[in-house]
Amino acid sequence: MSEKHLAVVVLAAGEGTRMRSTTPKVMHELAGLPLLGHVLATATSLGAAHVIPVIRHQKEALTNYINTFYPTVEIAHQDEVAGTGRAVECGLEALPADFTGAVIVTSGDVPLLDVPTLESLLEAHLEGDFAASVLTAIVDDPTGYGRVIRSNDGKFLQIIEQSDADSEQLEISEVNAGIYVFDAQYLRAALANVGSHNAQGEKYLTDVAAELLNQGKKVQALAVSDNWLVAGINDRVQLSEVAAELNFRICEAWQRAGVTILDPATTWIDITVQIGEDATILPGTFLKGMTSIGSGSTIGPEVVMTDTLVEADATVIKSHVSASKIGEGATVGPFAYLRPGTDLGANGKIGTFVETKNAKIGAGSKVPHLSYVGDAEIGEQSNIGAGTIFANYDGINKHKSVIGSHVKTGSHNVFVAPITIGDGAYTAAGTVVRKDVASGDLAMNVAPQRNLAGWVIANRPGTKSAEASKN
Structure with a gap:
């Protein structure tokens, strides 16, 4: 016709x-x-x-x-x-x-x-x-x-x-x-x-x-x-029944297309999602919206991912990812939170208990653990130390931090935006960076350490610490 x-x-x-x-x-x-x-x-x-x-x-x-x-x-x-x-x-x-x-x-x-x-x-x-x-x-x-x-x-x-x-x-x-x-x-x-x-x-x-x-x-x-x-849907019971059937069919179609899905019963994939061959989807994973998974990547267990591009051979474990890009060979998690605007380069790493937002992290760069990276740009092959905070909000406006390539930052740093840290620079542990750091410089603002002899015995008499210190 x-x-x-x-x-x-x-x-x-x-x-x-x-x-x-x-x-x-x-x-x-x-x-x-x-x-x-x-x-x-x-x-x-x-x-x-x-x-x-x-x-x-x-x-x-x-x-x-x-x-x-x-x-x-x-x-x-x-x-x-x-x-x-x-x-x-x-x-x-x-x-x-x-x-x-x-x-x-x-x-x-x-x-x-x-x-x-x-x-x-x-x-x-x-x-x-x-x-x-x-x-x-x-x-x-x-x-x-x-x-x-x-x-x-x-x-x-x-x-x-x-x-x-x-x-x-x-x-x-x-x-x-x-x-x-x-x-x-x-x-x-x-x-x-x-x-x-x-x-x-x-x-x-x-x-x-x-x-x-x-x-x-x-x-x-x-x-x-x-x-x-x-099958028509008139109530929420029927909605869940049809949802389970449709999800089973979606998972089966991807399995037949060369995707490993270990447990379709606990894996939920929107009809709008794309997945490459030889990808592996582990239990407890939700792939939503316009998410696209590259070939050879492993997603899960327990990942919620929405509107995200994952390139080939990447790994995402126990994390929540939204409107982000994860580069080829990169790793995310466990327990990472990638908010909209995150762009992790090839072979980069966003590790345990790291939150990112509107952050571009270059190829090979790592934010391994316990950090917040917001409104930031990090070059290639840089390492952000544990417990680092990108302080991007002054109470009124958000500001950007720019970190160069091959930068090494110490643990427990705070970068008070807007700042720029040049290529190859270092920052010492515990540093609060309020001013730009030139390429190759070491930034530090820690005072010289002082040890007060006998302080515990004098100020905490009778405690287990005081008794132990007498030995």
Whole structure:
């Protein structure tokens, strides 16, 4: 089918009360995207001429998201008339009046639905010259779903919503998945004839299929082979169930692509993450957002990483990393905290209990332990001593420190920004650096050490220290 003869209507107008949330249901996150984001990504990948999400509740939040990430789609607004049938009518109103062809209708809360499934449904619909095609699922517990009614020879007859079904119909295990393909002209005409004479007083889209059959049109119902593909999300229990299934599939896909994931059950990877071959992801790791892991790198255990670029053969252990860059062969952790703007060069090191923010650390340079590096630039092959603090804030403004290459700083230093330390300079242990240090200089401000003889015996008589000092 030509792109210009295909439209996709995405139903996203529901209030989602079972989520018990101020966030719209379709905006709850799953593997790095809102539920609606997953559905729109699939819909736009079909190459349809028109993709139309239909929204109603909390329009501003939905509109902002759609316009930001899917600016080419056409938003439709459902009025106060309730029901899925009315939602589709509102979606059709966004189409050109002379539009002909197929209309796929799907839901904004079915995030695992994929392109191959929709393409197969569309192909079967077009090849059989059907007026409507309904995707169904055979489930163990059909509670809450519309039941698919078939004739004795298996032909589709209608869909009965649970609230309208009798006791015999409630025993049916084949349910409506809420995904359809319609001929646009037939859909418009059938919707005009569908009423709201049901227990909910709503205009059901499901009644369109029965209406088309009454008109003598061909309607088919096809069962999906994988029920997860049509799993809808109405509450947070279902959200967690679908999240676990999607995460398992993401992990399995990366394993088959050459990534070692020791324990997929405790490894969570957003769908937006990229991982190179021969990378190893250890248990308790969360890879989020636009994170990219280079080949041969080892991440974990117990790492949370968001929007971070890790180049090849790097190692990150038990650390929290956000909006940072970790160079080839570099090491991070354990217990490091890399805040946004951290850029660690090749073969560099950010070690135990180190926090960095807006810090560029050159190739081969090391901040091994117990330090804060904020608003700083460190050259290549420098070493920052234990317990060093980059004092970047004067109470009003942040200031930058610049440390050259091949610099060696002593333990327990404080660099009071703004300062510059030249290439090859040294600082002594315990130094508070308030002025620039020229290349090759040694900075120190410690007073000469004084030892007061007999002080403990004189000032702490009777203590164990005093007794020990007499020996």
